[in-house]
Amino acid sequence: MFWAALLLFSGNAVAERHDSDLMSFVTLPEVRALKWEVEHYDRERLAPGYWFVAPYGKISPDQPTLKYQQYQVGPYIYDDNGVLIWAGAPLYDNHNVFDFKPVYNIDDDPHLSFIVGWEYDDSKKGHGAIVNSHYEVEKEVQALSDVHDFNMHEFNIMDGGKTALACTYRSQPINLAEFGRPTEESWVTVGGFVEVDVETSEVLVQWDSLGNIALPESNMFQASDAPAGSPGWDYVHINAVDKNEAGDYLISMRFTNTIYLISGQDGNIAWRLGGTESDFEQDFTFSKQHDVKFVSSNGTHHVLSFLNNASDERGNDENISSVLFVELDTGVVPMTAKVIKRINRPDSGLTRLRGSAQTLPNGNVFIGWSERGYSSEHASNGDLLMIAQFSSDRYSTYRSYKGEFTGRPSAPPDLVASVYGTRDEDMTTIIHVSWNGATDVVQWKFYAKAYDHGDSVLIGTTNKTDFETMFIADGFMDFVSAEAIDAEGNVMHTSEIMRTGTPPDWKAAGWAGSGSGPSPDDPSIIVAANGNVDSTSSADSTNGEAAELINDSTSTGSGNRSGAQYADAKEVAKAVYKAYDVIRGVSALLIFILLTGTLGGAGFALWRYLRARRSSRYQHVPSEEGLPVEEIHLTSNQRP
Numbered sequence: 001m002f003w004a005a006l007l008l009f010s011g012n013a014v015a016e017r018h019d020s021d022l023m024s025f026v027t028l029p030e031v032r033a034l035k036w037e038v039e040h041y042d043r044e045r046l047a048p049g050y051w052f053v054a055p056y057g058k059i060s061p062d063q064p065t066l067k068y069q070q071y072q073v074g075p076y077i078y079d080d081n082g083v084l085i086w087a088g089a090p091l092y093d094n095h096n097v098f099d100f101k102p103v104y105n106i107d108d109d110p111h112l113s114f115i116v117g118w119e120y121d122d123s124k125k126g127h128g129a130i131v132n133s134h135y136e137v138e139k140e141v142q143a144l145s146d147v148h149d150f151n152m153h154e155f156n157i158m159d160g161g162k163t164a165l166a167c168t169y170r171s172q173p174i175n176l177a178e179f180g181r182p183t184e185e186s187w188v189t190v191g192g193f194v195e196v197d198v199e200t201s202e203v204l205v206q207w208d209s210l211g212n213i214a215l216p217e218s219n220m221f222q223a224s225d226a227p228a229g230s231p232g233w234d235y236v237h238i239n240a241v242d243k244n245e246a247g248d249y250l251i252s253m254r255f256t257n258t259i260y261l262i263s264g265q266d267g268n269i270a271w272r273l274g275g276t277e278s279d280f281e282q283d284f285t286f287s288k289q290h291d292v293k294f295v296s297s298n299g300t301h302h303v304l305s306f307l308n309n310a311s312d313e314r315g316n317d318e319n320i321s322s323v324l325f326v327e328l329d330t331g332v333v334p335m336t337a338k339v340i341k342r343i344n345r346p347d348s349g350l351t352r353l354r355g356s357a358q359t360l361p362n363g364n365v366f367i368g369w370s371e372r373g374y375s376s377e378h379a380s381n382g383d384l385l386m387i388a389q390f391s392s393d394r395y396s397t398y399r400s401y402k403g404e405f406t407g408r409p410s411a412p413p414d415l416v417a418s419v420y421g422t423r424d425e426d427m428t429t430i431i432h433v434s435w436n437g438a439t440d441v442v443q444w445k446f447y448a449k450a451y452d453h454g455d456s457v458l459i460g461t462t463n464k465t466d467f468e469t470m471f472i473a474d475g476f477m478d479f480v481s482a483e484a485i486d487a488e489g490n491v492m493h494t495s496e497i498m499r500t501g502t503p504p505d506w507k508a509a510g511w512a513g514s515g516s517g518p519s520p521d522d523p524s525i526i527v528a529a530n531g532n533v534d535s536t537s538s539a540d541s542t543n544g545e546a547a548e549l550i551n552d553s554t555s556t557g558s559g560n561r562s563g564a565q566y567a568d569a570k571e572v573a574k575a576v577y578k579a580y581d582v583i584r585g586v587s588a589l590l591i592f593i594l595l596t597g598t599l600g601g602a603g604f605a606l607w608r609y610l611r612a613r614r615s616s617r618y619q620h621v622p623s624e625e626g627l628p629v630e631e632i633h634l635t636s637n638q639r640p
């Protein structure tokens, strides 16, 4: 199959066709989430929480295709073992998403925030999105009117969730006087940031590099470079912005290798760390840094964290990328900066593009090294606890985060059931269930019904161990549903009631039983025959009890008690179901007549049986109605 597909595509395919690095699910066939390779070094010391990543194939958006495409690109949540929790790609139809993370400073409930990328044809600039724990979009912060797109680097929600910080790239022509060429003009991409009102997208604060950071500070352009047309020289390349309680802004410019503090009072540069004009006496170097954040900040002492990639597309400055925690003292002259923690990339590699560093509540550090989703978690002393990367080398994530989150999707769990078997007595129903985005589901309870208006009967319970849970039920179970159960045993949500899929042609599929194929069983009978204790009914039957009551001398010869009981139960179930079908087929009046007992006899007994079925076990049929099993058989066999 795979090779056939490969052959088919090898002629003109550009993309790799293999898919062994992607997950697949029966319940969500349109989702192909990325698989992980995870290595744990000390599981005990990991911080609690999930991973938040946003895989992309390439930064610039893809042109949509009319061909069917499965979902891989967008916001995804996984647990510590790489088990999928939420596939968010369907929410944004495979659009690139960046800076996807849990946010705790909006109100008491954790939220999610991320940047939705611009449209391939520039018809949309993208936006910042805030999503609640039900995966419902609560806020959308629109890009400014005079920028090309909502910049992909940063969407930083400030305390209270009222405002957010974002980077801006704005193209404009400038005079090259600073380069000693006053008669020439070139376009430049001005780097800046905005603080916007989350509710209205109104710009509250806007700051630009032009007039604050001169062209010669950039390591990207030489004084002799030829002037450029729009969008122009990207001379600073802003890639992070944060704010402290004092209201000052911390920004990172990758093409000046510098971190700047911008006064919230007047917009002036309060100090520069790194680059050619550093204001600090420092015991370290860094370059091409990413994700610069305040860890703490008071008037004179600031602790910053950032990823020192030390390399980019153009070359290496150091041999290993690292995350640096640096402490700045701005209350002394000269101001000092020293490294208080350095965590090297575990594989001693270089992160050429992008990345993130996050301090977790317990002091652990979670680092996204970006390419191929390479991530690591470290204890506060730097000890390596875990590394992970996508199985696929075709995807990266700009930043990776970890955090606790409670997901309660408003959509119900997804369930798919199918039945297999070649004889009435060996039918098996396979049920798959998942609940995209739900956290804290510990158990699934499965139910089935004998007919559409029947009562749901508990047919089994199983622990949730993966994104999708499989359950194998005896018999032909139909009208199947599942309940998601939390650690306290509460029902969190219930799937829709799904009909069970059958082979399109039972005979062709190997059916060797009676008729053209099986009909659904009455789950209560199967459950009783299997001796399962049904917590939703008063049944307290044991295997022995069921065996005694479903005893058929004709089948004891097999020497296999359980097999015989089961087959008998199936026979009865089938008979009852067929009898019910007959009753259901007649008019309401006839049913009424049946109910009033005018037909009496077997019909009445059957009706009583059907009514009593939920709370009473099959074995009560003969004792209550004085009707032996064989007579039920006769009833069904005698129908016209």
Ligand SMILES: *[C@@H]1O[C@H](CO)[C@@H](O)[C@H](O)[C@H]1NC(C)=O
Binding pocket: 298, 299, 300, 301
């Ligand atoms: C700021 O923090 C440093 C280090 O924790 C401390 O020594 C200093 O007193 C603090 N300054 C203020 C104004 O709180």
Ligand SMILES: *[C@@H]1O[C@H](CO)[C@@H](O)[C@H](O)[C@H]1NC(C)=O
Binding pocket: 317, 318, 319
């Ligand atoms: C990088 O590695 C090379 C070879 O191992 C070594 O010669 C060089 O000194 C290293 N550079 C730095 C900045 O550590």
Ligand SMILES: *[C@@H]1O[C@H](CO)[C@@H](O)[C@H](O)[C@H]1NC(C)=O
Binding pocket: 463
């Ligand atoms: C299901 O989970 C519970 C609680 O963790 C455990 O005691 C039980 O053994 C598990 N059952 C199975 C079948 O794994």
Ligand SMILES: *[C@@H]1O[C@H](CO)[C@@H](O)[C@H](O)[C@H]1NC(C)=O
Binding pocket: 547, 548, 549, 551, 552, 553, 556
């Ligand atoms: C089933 O019936 C047979 C024949 O009547 C009897 O010998 C046997 O003990 C019964 N089995 C059970 C489990 O009651």
Ligand SMILES: *[C@@H]1O[C@H](CO)[C@@H](O)[C@H](O)[C@H]1NC(C)=O
Binding pocket: 559, 560, 561, 562, 563
């Ligand atoms: C009895 O039947 C059950 C279920 O069909 C089967 O798993 C088991 O192997 C059988 N045992 C014997 C002894 O035939």
Ligand SMILES: CC(=O)N[C@H]1CO[C@H](CO)[C@@H](O)[C@@H]1O
Binding pocket: 219, 257, 285, 286, 287, 288, 310, 317, 318
């Ligand atoms: C340690 C180190 O090599 N740091 C370098 C970072 O990159 C800048 C410029 O790109 C260099 O000036 C630093 O020496």
